[in-house]
Amino acid sequence: MKKYSFLLLALLVIGSKVFCQDTTQHVIPNRKNTTRQQKKPYVILISADGFRYDFAKRYHANNLLRLAGEGVSATSMIPSYPSVTFPNHYAIVSGLYPSHSGLVNNAFYDRERKERYSMSKKDKVADGSWYGGAPLWVLAEQQKMLSASFYWVASEAVIKGIQPTYYYVYNEKIDINNRIKAVVNWLKLPPASRPHFITFYFPQVDHAAHHNGPESPETEKEVIFIDSAVNELQKAVKTTGLDVNFVFVSDHGMTRVDNQNPIGIPAAIDTSKFVISGDGILVELYAKNNKDIHGTYNALKREAKDYEVYLKTNIPAHLHYGAADDWHNRIGDILLIPHVPKVFNLWNSKKINPGWHGYDPAAVKDMHASFYAWGPAFKKRLIIPAFKNVSVFNLISNILGIKHTDKIDGTDDLANKVLVRKKHKKTK
CATH class of the missing domain: 3.40.720.10 (Alkaline Phosphatase, subunit A)
Incomplete structure (x- = not known):
């Protein structure tokens, strides 16, 4: 009985830390x-x-x-x-601009740190070193x-x-x-x-x-x-x-958005060669080896439907989201941007919300x-x-x-x- 009481107490303590x-x-x-x-x-x-x-x-x-x-x-x-x-x-x-402050998205990957930032991670949000x-x-x-x-x-x-x-x-x-x-x-x-x-x-x-x-x-x-x-x-x-x-x-x-017909992860992406970040409106691929960038980019361009594919070096200048603006080296090497009203189902979510933002204003x-x-x-x-x-x-x-x-x-x-x-x- 004592064993179970101790277990219950431990669960209550853990729960209070999670929900408090x-x-x-x-x-x-x-x-x-x-x-x-x-x-x-x-x-x-x-x-x-x-x-x-x-x-x-x-x-x-x-x-x-x-x-x-x-x-x-x-x-x-x-x-x-x-x-x-x-x-x-x-x-x-x-x-x-986000590319200049370093807070380039709600979630992104930092190559030098080899870490992910996410708005859902309290420890990252409270760490001032992420903000320029x-x-x-x-x-x-x-x-x-x-x-x-x-x-x-x-x-x-x-x-x-x-x-x-x-x-x-x-x-x-x-x-x-x-x-x-x-x-x-x-x-x-x-x-x-x-x-x-x-x-x-x-x-x-x-x-x-x-x-x-x-x-x-x-x-x-x-x-x-x-x-x-x-x-x-x-x-x-x-x-x-x-x-x-x-x-x-x-x-x-x-x-x-068209949440009934989302775009899946394109077949041209070898997930073992890239760190994938982003959400339904912007997918960013960070190459583990730069030699894999152009081959994957060309393959994505060939199969792209309902979305645009860009390199960090050729994304439209008015977005201020390319290589020249990437002051903190946090923008992906390859970027996938869906045509409105399309969205990606990046993480195979069972439910995709009908309301979205993130598109080019x-x-x-x-x-x-x-x-x-x-x-x-x-x-x-x-x-x-x-x-x-x-x-x-x-x-x-x-x-x-x-x-x-x-x-x-x-x-x-x-x-x-x-x-x-x-x-x-x-x-x-």
Whole structure:
């Protein structure tokens, strides 16, 4: 009996480690805003994962449309390639294309490390050595401006020795009311301890659109939930008496795919000669021996149907995903990209979701994301054309006065279009 009791206890302990999620707020001690930074504006950057550019109008997200109507809205925002979650969230806060930041996909292989990165592996996600560039919160903290994160890709990692002063490890157990309360509490801290840059993340639309398709009642329900939650957040923030700027974005859009007739692993691929990575929209082959690249590439070209085959050296330049852009040597030697609405069944999954993203946003408009912004820093009742998401980095840097010296891909064009610029009096 004791033997079985011990076994049961061991299983309970193991189970608690697997299913227990960290819901505590983490605070880096002994940090303060400088007197100069205390005078800076406030920005809350909100991401609704998978919130396609047309979802607000399609599903009557009236609060978002009203708030955007009071400030700035874009016809759409163009994600970086591949149009998937981790690379694009990081592109928004680093100003770097995925190929330049090193976060080239949700999952990929690193040749030098001989390791795989995956968004599903907590130890990899929390390891700052995987992330190139400097996210906005790193630059802010370096410049003695405090930051906070209620989730964002890489916010749990130590990058350049820095994390946000206040942050939560990603989990889906904390309800929206307590998340809003945490943001308000941050903004009610004394000026020296108050964060000026806050990130906030919603996963719900992405989940619903993947499992049910983008044009589904389940997706509509989650769009309305986020619309209500953002409205409650901005109303709660208003009670602090602070003039806060809001930037609402998504990482990518979503489209319905042919999940009934997926593409299998092509016969030309010898799995013993390549490390295979990717998902249904982008398959990457990493050669164990470079001599095998061209033979396999030519064989794939001959048998390709419903997908394109590229070498890293000849992929279309506008994707910024070729050899010249591969700053961290993490892009595959051979890349397979399906024609919309086709997807690969790379891992012989029994069920393939009807909703997907990852396609080239220049070719598939459904990949485009949302962008709305309102607050004292923004012009009123302004609609702008589509722009690349890496420029959100420059926009927020401009509002907060965050300086950056490293090379980035974003430009100041967006900031120059949408921000209210103070006019300086001419001196005689």
